[in-house]
Amino acid sequence: MAGTGVFADVLEGDVYKYYADGEWKKSSSGKSVAIINPTTRKTQYKVQACTQEEVNKVMESAKTAQKSWAKTPLWKRAELLHKAAAILKEHKAPIAECLVKEIAKPAKDAITEVVRSGDLVSYTAEEGVRILGEGKFLVSDSFPGNDRTKYCLTSKVPLGVILAIPPFNYPVNLAVSKIAPALIAGNSLVLKPPTQGAVSALHMVHCFHLAGFPKGLISCVTGKGSEIGDFLTMHPGVNCISFTGGDTGIAISKKAGMIPLQMELGGKDACIVLEDADLDLVAANIIKGGFSYSGQRCTAVKVVLVMESVADALVKKVKEKVAKLTVGAPEDDCDITPVVSESSANFIEGLVKDAKEKGATFCQEYKRDGNLIWPLLLDNVRPDMRIAWEEPFGPVLPVIRINSVEEGIHHCNASNFGLQGCVFTKDVNKAMLISDAMETGTVQINSAPARGPDHFPFQGLKDSGIGSQGVTNSINMMTKIKSTVINLPTPSYTMG
Numbered sequence: 001m002a003g004t005g006v007f008a009d010v011l012e013g014d015v016y017k018y019y020a021d022g023e024w025k026k027s028s029s030g031k032s033v034a035i036i037n038p039t040t041r042k043t044q045y046k047v048q049a050c051t052q053e054e055v056n057k058v059m060e061s062a063k064t065a066q067k068s069w070a071k072t073p074l075w076k077r078a079e080l081l082h083k084a085a086a087i088l089k090e091h092k093a094p095i096a097e098c099l100v101k102e103i104a105k106p107a108k109d110a111i112t113e114v115v116r117s118g119d120l121v122s123y124t125a126e127e128g129v130r131i132l133g134e135g136k137f138l139v140s141d142s143f144p145g146n147d148r149t150k151y152c153l154t155s156k157v158p159l160g161v162i163l164a165i166p167p168f169n170y171p172v173n174l175a176v177s178k179i180a181p182a183l184i185a186g187n188s189l190v191l192k193p194p195t196q197g198a199v200s201a202l203h204m205v206h207c208f209h210l211a212g213f214p215k216g217l218i219s220c221v222t223g224k225g226s227e228i229g230d231f232l233t234m235h236p237g238v239n240c241i242s243f244t245g246g247d248t249g250i251a252i253s254k255k256a257g258m259i260p261l262q263m264e265l266g267g268k269d270a271c272i273v274l275e276d277a278d279l280d281l282v283a284a285n286i287i288k289g290g291f292s293y294s295g296q297r298c299t300a301v302k303v304v305l306v307m308e309s310v311a312d313a314l315v316k317k318v319k320e321k322v323a324k325l326t327v328g329a330p331e332d333d334c335d336i337t338p339v340v341s342e343s344s345a346n347f348i349e350g351l352v353k354d355a356k357e358k359g360a361t362f363c364q365e366y367k368r369d370g371n372l373i374w375p376l377l378l379d380n381v382r383p384d385m386r387i388a389w390e391e392p393f394g395p396v397l398p399v400i401r402i403n404s405v406e407e408g409i410h411h412c413n414a415s416n417f418g419l420q421g422c423v424f425t426k427d428v429n430k431a432m433l434i435s436d437a438m439e440t441g442t443v444q445i446n447s448a449p450a451r452g453p454d455h456f457p458f459q460g461l462k463d464s465g466i467g468s469q470g471v472t473n474s475i476n477m478m479t480k481i482k483s484t485v486i487n488l489p490t491p492s493y494t495m496g
């Protein structure tokens with residue numbers, strides 16, 4: 001159970017502690033932040049509201065700890081990460097319980113998130129050992145005018161202190177996808193978890209604590225992003241920010257100093273369906289892509305662009321499947337569970353009302369109870385409706401009927417987002433051309449958008465982000481190249 005057994009140190013009274021200098025601490029602010037259970041809409045947990053002074057201290061210890069960590073052999077860093085991964089998986093049940101209570105993630109998906117996170121940490125340790133163990137050797141005579149008098153040796157060195165800020169929808173997985181690459185590469189890490197999801201994240205951090213990482217190397221400060229966020233992201237002690245979330249990321253990228261940024265932001269992933277597509281496959285992927293975790297995934301299918309000639313048939317198939325989705329509590333492992341907050345539910349409702357006023361066809365009746373919104377397919381959506389462009393982050397999916405592939409590509413590219421997209425057709429040549437024309441970081445052919453497997457590159461164009469995630473890219477992003485040049489007094493050529 002959360003906050004008990006091996007996790008007892010994390011909780012005092014009814015407030016979870018924050019993690020600094022290898023210890024669980026109470027904030028001197030004496031204030032806490034409430035985490036509202038999206039299902040009951042009552043306070044489920046409380047976390048510390050950390051102060052700026054506490055952030056300063058955390059940054060200082062992170063800097064000191066990083067210096068010795070960088071001198072720790074790579075294989076030892078990997079060994080500790082493997083240990084943390086095993087502990088994380090061993091304690092998947094209490095962590096998953098927090099995910100269910102804090103963010104209403106269906107019970108089975110909550111377990112999957114923790115297991116996937118353990119696998120990600122282990123994979124990162126292995127990948128790090130491989131790629132960080134290699135450097136480059138260059139000789140000077142390949143550039144015009146030079147003899148072979150210079151040998152250049154390059155290696156990858158850590159950046160320093162990495163600030164990790166994940167979003168509510170994967171508070172564990174999108175935290176470890178930043179923590180593991182940072183640590184294997186020799187950096188220290190400061191985590192600011194999302195408020196909804198903070199307790200899951202604190203339990204995950206405790207697994208790293210139990211694995212025995214040095215004091216100060218990992219810290220976790222809690223508090224509302226709106227209150228301590230700017231102080232953290234503009235802190236001079238931060239050498240890199242890895243952020244996943246919404247428009248907040250755009251604001252951070254304007255405020256942050258001259259440091260590397262990894263930003264994974266929102267998306268409006270389009271699903272383009274051609275006339276020759278296997279409509280059963282498309283319908284199954286629209287359900288999985290559009291409605292899993294109630295549409296609260298950046299990679300959710302967020303607009304279907306279907307050729308008019310097959311639109312009736314597709315909408316019918318999707319409608320039949322929507323009718324079979326179970327709606328209710330995450331504890332009961334329902335397909336559709338309450339969205340994260342009341343304000344999120346209100347925002348979704350605003351998009352639905354706008355579509356209604358402008359004449360969209362409702363394939364189901366709109367139904368809401370508190371934060372629970374029943375799955376809704378909106379047909380005949382037109383570009384003048386907000387839902388055609390905005391990200392509901394909820395179980396509402398618009399269908400736009402198109403008369404040409406070009407029209408579909410045009411809609412996809414007119415979006416300010418460019419995360420992923422997908423195209424369904426049996427003609428692989430056409431699929432390749434469409435993929436090349438779509439201005440998105442990834443295009444899936446004959447499957448719904450998805451980030452995983454977690455070692456695949458994952459990136460967004462335009463307002464969807466800066467840089468690329470995925471295990472290998474994250475490790476590389478959290479390092480910089482260091483060169484050492486050996487200068488010889490006379491040219492020397494390798495003879496045989």
Ligand SMILES: NC(=O)C1=CN([C@@H]2O[C@H](COP(=O)(O)OP(=O)(O)OC[C@H]3O[C@@H](n4cnc5c(N)ncnc54)[C@H](OP(=O)(O)O)[C@@H]3O)[C@@H](O)[C@H]2O)C=CC1
Pocket residue numbers: 165166167168169192193194195196223224225226228229230233244245246247248249252264265266267297298391393419460464465
């Ligand atoms: N591309 C991707 O990989 C993903 C993108 N997303 C996008 O994220 C959004 C939903 O997630 P959500 O968590 O609501 O996103 P937010 O952008 O609201 O929050 C993300 C994180 O930023 C923190 N934060 C808030 N304000 C600040 C600030 N001023 N400075 C620093 N940090 C701050 C939040 O903390 P707090 O909770 O305390 O406010 C949270 O930890 C959607 O738009 C979705 O598309 C989500 C997942 C993946």
Ligand SMILES: O=C(O)[C@H](O)COP(=O)(O)O
Pocket residue numbers: 169170174296297298299300449450451452
């Ligand atoms: O946070 C998100 O929504 C993701 O990064 C998407 O991950 P997924 O495709 O594995 O759900």
